[in-house]
Amino acid sequence: MKPPPPPSFGVSAMLRPHLRSITAFLLVFSAGYSLGILSSSTRPTTSSSSSVPKPSQTVIRPHAAHLTNDVVPASNATAAAGTAGTGGYPRSPPHDLFRFGDECGEPVASDAVVQTLLDKLFDGESPYASFPPAHTAALLHPAAARPRGWGSTGAVFAELIESVRPDTIIELGAFLGASALHMSAVAKNLSLPNTVILCVDDFRGWPGFRGRFRRDVPAQRHGDALLLPQFMANVVAAVGPEAAERVLPVPFSTASALQALCRWGVYADLIEVDAGHDFHSAWADINLAWAVLRPGGVMFGHDYFTSADDRGVRRAVTLFAKVKGLTVRPHGQHWILSPKPQAGDS
Ligand SMILES: C[S@@+](CC[C@H](N)C(=O)[O-])C[C@H]1O[C@@H](n2cnc3c(N)ncnc32)[C@H](O)[C@@H]1O
Secondary structure, three states: OOOOOOOOOOHHHHHHHHHHHHHHHHHHHHHHHHHHHHHHOOOOOOOOHHHOOOOOOOOOOHHHHHHOOOEOOHHHHHHHHOOOOOOOOEOOOOOOOOOOOOOOOOOOOHHHHHHHHHHHHOOOOOOOOOOOOHHHHOOOOOOOOOOOOOOOOOHHHHHHHHHHOOOEEEEEOOOOOHHHHHHHHHHHHOOOOOOEEEEEOOOOOOOOHHHHOOOOOOOOEOOEOOHHHHHHHHHHHHHHHHHHHHEEEEOOOHHHHHHHHHHHOOOEEEEEEOOOOEHHHHHHHHHHHHHOEEEEEEEEEEOOOOHHHOOEHHHHHHHHHHHHOOOEEEEOOEEEEOOOOOOOOO
């Protein structure tokens, strides 16, 4: 008689009753694992689990990755930019926030600046010719030779005009003409009768500005703020019709006007920045204006507040000075940058 098999206490004996369930589990697990690997190859890879954003963190989408990654592989950059053959984007400057053109056209002679702009902007005719026509005059406030402004007669204007003795001034942000007319008067007093002031302004003000200036600006007409004709009426009242075109409106956005002046070779010896006061507007204005500032010329502007009252101008000015190796001199409510270096200066 065969002896009965010895009782088995091995692992295999213990697992044998569960063999089916274990096999089924392993099949399901390996199928899930393979699917996981396949799908992960379509997601961006992360270098470590710590870089996986928590729900509360900002997720940088692939199209903005060039702002955070050291270098986006060319294939990603190409897909993001939608152009063929683009290289990787560097994380640090220079990138688009710092990339402003600084090569402008052949300089137009100072005494040809007004005619150049009349040709380019006003079909060769002064916008002040026969101004204002009766139907426009009927809509305007009485012209003000000293219109409402902001720090528009500060000592900084006379100080800089006296030291720079500019042929051409560019003002960014003219509103009703207060600071432009003050500069015109200062230049005249300093025996600089030919100084030209190019007043770049879209003459739209800003959303909601009318509530604060009802006594200074005419009522809008069919959505037209009427700031341009009011500015022009003020200029004619202050300097007379003959000299008015020396305080010439350039009625466009600061960015498009500055880029056009650059293309046309219209440069300034003195530039005042007083248009948009948020960081991005001031940053773009300062950088674009720098290209049309003559070497040796000076840029200054309004609203250099304390850090507690900083709407963005101060940060833009400070950053610009740092990038260009310039110094900033606060002057009352204004800021003044050290003169633009001559070519070849380090
Ligand atoms: C503070 S006011 C200028 C005041 C003037 N400098 C003075 O002292 O009388 C600002 C002006 O900038 C203009 N402005 C703001 N952003 C602009 C932009 N992006 N392009 C053109 N003009 C702009 C507005 O229309 C407004 O007239």
